[in-house]
């Protein structure tokens with residue numbers, strides 16, 4: 001057995017889950033061997049695409065690998081049952097290698113000097129982005145769980161990039177409002193926390209100026225594991241955020257179908273090109 005944790009999100013993609021259900025149905029109802037073979041092939045193609053994506057994508061640093069491994073080893077269920085952590089945290093919440101490398105590229109393309117990471121958990125996204133910052137760059141990572149301050153803090157301190165990282169534990173909206181009041185802003189903001197607060201955060205980011213001029217926002221879980229587009233799912237925070245974005249003509253938006261989807265947001269004026277005179 002491999003000692004590397006499996007960190008593949010498409011295992012919880014509703015399309016994959018439906019294919020797995022179709023396979024069981026086909027096997028239990030005596031479907032033709034060709035039908036069963038075809039469903040198995042569809043599932044294998046998903047697996048092969050994952051493996052191909054992983055093998056071409058650049059590798060993560062040793063400290064990022066350690067964060068992944070330690071997070072999988074930790075007994076989060078017990079900590080939650082004992083009331084030591086506020087929400088039911090799980091290792092699948094980590095961005096992981098593919099998304100981590102994407103975030104790292106985005107920090108570099110943006111030439112960001114100040115980055116905000118909303119939703120720290122065990123620091124995988126925070127460190128991936130900090131690794132691309134210049135030596136005088138700064139990344140602030142936010143969470144509300146006091147337990148994570150010590151656990152994540154000690155993991156992050158193993159990286160030579162730790163000097164660029166500041167951990168803030170407390171109310172996220174208070175932190176954001178206070179930062180705006182202090183006249184500070186961020187070049188890149190990654191949102192990966194409770195989506196029900198995103199409308200409030202987006203207001204502070206775009207209307208109150210937490211995002212620097214020409215800055216970029218990346219928002220994780222655009223698909224909400226299918227909640228964004230499945231007709232059978234009732235109203236939910238993911239869809240509310242999608243509706244809010246669709247109705248806003250001041251923003252340029254792209255849904256990048258990477259893992260559970262990442263929305264890239266920029267001010268529309270920043271992406272509008274000019275016509276030669």
Ligand SMILES: C[S@@+](CC[C@H](N)C(=O)[O-])C[C@H]1O[C@@H](n2cnc3c(N)ncnc32)[C@H](O)[C@@H]1O
Pocket residue numbers: 087089093094095096118119120121122123124125126142143144145170172192193194197
């Ligand atoms: C999906 S995880 C973040 C994963 C992280 N970006 C990574 O790459 O590992 C979401 C985090 O947001 C935090 N969180 C959830 N709701 C929150 C809230 N209302 N205020 C602050 N933090 C919250 C949780 O404690 C959790 O650590």
